[in-house]
Amino acid sequence: MGKVIIGIHGLANKPDPETEKQWWQAATEEGLRRTCKQQNPPLAIELVYWADLLYKYPLHTEEGFEFDSLYNTEPYYEAKPVELAAYDDGWFDLARARLTETVAAGLNAVRRELRTDWLTDALVKAKLRDLDFYWDENRKIKDRAGNLRTARDVLQAELARTLISHHQAGNEIMLIAHSMGSIISYDVLRDLGYPARQADVAYLVTIGSPLGLDVVKEKTRRERWDKKVRTPSIVTRRWINFADPRDPIAVDTHLAADYAPNSSGVAVKDDLVLNDYHRGETQNPHKSYGYLRTPEMSRLMSEFLGLPCNA
Numbered sequence: 001m002g003k004v005i006i007g008i009h010g011l012a013n014k015p016d017p018e019t020e021k022q023w024w025q026a027a028t029e030e031g032l033r034r035t036c037k038q039q040n041p042p043l044a045i046e047l048v049y050w051a052d053l054l055y056k057y058p059l060h061t062e063e064g065f066e067f068d069s070l071y072n073t074e075p076y077y078e079a080k081p082v083e084l085a086a087y088d089d090g091w092f093d094l095a096r097a098r099l100t101e102t103v104a105a106g107l108n109a110v111r112r113e114l115r116t117d118w119l120t121d122a123l124v125k126a127k128l129r130d131l132d133f134y135w136d137e138n139r140k141i142k143d144r145a146g147n148l149r150t151a152r153d154v155l156q157a158e159l160a161r162t163l164i165s166h167h168q169a170g171n172e173i174m175l176i177a178h179s180m181g182s183i184i185s186y187d188v189l190r191d192l193g194y195p196a197r198q199a200d201v202a203y204l205v206t207i208g209s210p211l212g213l214d215v216v217k218e219k220t221r222r223e224r225w226d227k228k229v230r231t232p233s234i235v236t237r238r239w240i241n242f243a244d245p246r247d248p249i250a251v252d253t254h255l256a257a258d259y260a261p262n263s264s265g266v267a268v269k270d271d272l273v274l275n276d277y278h279r280g281e282t283q284n285p286h287k288s289y290g291y292l293r294t295p296e297m298s299r300l301m302s303e304f305l306g307l308p309c310n311a
Helices: 017-036 091-114 117-127 129-135 151-168 180-192 214-224 288-292 295-305
Strands: 003-008 045-048 140-142 148-150 172-178 201-207 235-243 268-272
Touching: 003 151, 003 180, 003 295, 017 045, 017 288, 017 295, 045 151, 129 151, 129 180, 129 214, 140 151, 148 151, 151 172, 151 180, 172 180, 172 288, 180 201, 180 214, 201 288, 201 295, 235 295
Parallel strands: 003 045, 003 172, 172 201, 201 235, 235 268
Antiparallel strands: 140 148
């Protein structure tokens, strides 16, 4: 029995499994070292990796092959000393959150009145190809055993197996879900709580999540017959949603108004952060490594692990 941190990446190609796992670990340790003064934190991230189920070859960083389409232009690297800073929420952030909620409520009302579910589906197919791939019931890929199944079933099974295994071992779980991985995680956590409870997740942490997108919430409501989406029942302690306001994927940075608490009263708490990741002059506020080393993430991880954080 112990505490385990499980990460799940999003869609798009990745480096090989061991490299991606090492970089998630390194980014997390960097944050704990710099924010919480933890030089050798007792953690080991277990990464749910499934890019190899969608891509034949992983990304690489081998010099001399920069022209290769598989060359990784965004590897992990340590931030400069002055680059890690906590986010200071202001009036603009609150106004943005309320505006997003108002617009979403208006769109939902129009959709219900005009019965435009077909429009939602058309938008996904035209503009959100990753989501379309995930939701397409006719899209089949091979699972680890070589069997053809829907892409959604295969990707969900990768995470479900890991969560159930650790639950059966009596481990307390923190699940960190990045980008598209947060949609997969949400579906898996809802399914593992019904009809029989198969696992418990103490901390759910979403980073750079598109769960606030109207098309995502509407799809979830339609599939589960929910009047309002909610925190999965198997989340027992906390759901924290970290988002950088500049992140184009986490365009709705505040999920609290969209996702109701579960039956245990666990509600999503939104926390804005500064994702420092950049390569030269090019910033990427959606990058997982930048989210993993933010001061807010480091303090939350210290709380979960029971470590002091002398920030």
